[in-house]
Amino acid sequence: MKQHLSLMSILIHKLRAAEVALTNExxxxxxxxxxxxxWEHIKAKMTHDESVKTFEVILRHLKMENECLKAVKPATDGVANVAESNSRKASGPKRKRNG
Structure with a gap:
């Protein structure tokens, strides 16, 4: 993502240098x-966020989102979340013991 955003930045600057000025929108x-x-959920989020009006703002938002995803990913990659209990309660019907 970092490389992609860098490429987008370069493209916008090159367009500006070639006198093809894009509006902020x-x-x-x-x-x-x-x-x-x-990143479909991020697209929707950025589209409906009123504060995202310039390239610099969307760039900052996407960098933060990428950092959040990287921070969460190692904790969940290939690891099943399993809750353990010390309780000895059976989850099914109880059997009576003879004896």
Missing amino acids: QQVQAVSSSLLDS
């Missing part, structure tokens, strides 16, 4: 539409 839309399908 066009820049935000370009970045949002370039995101992978796995």
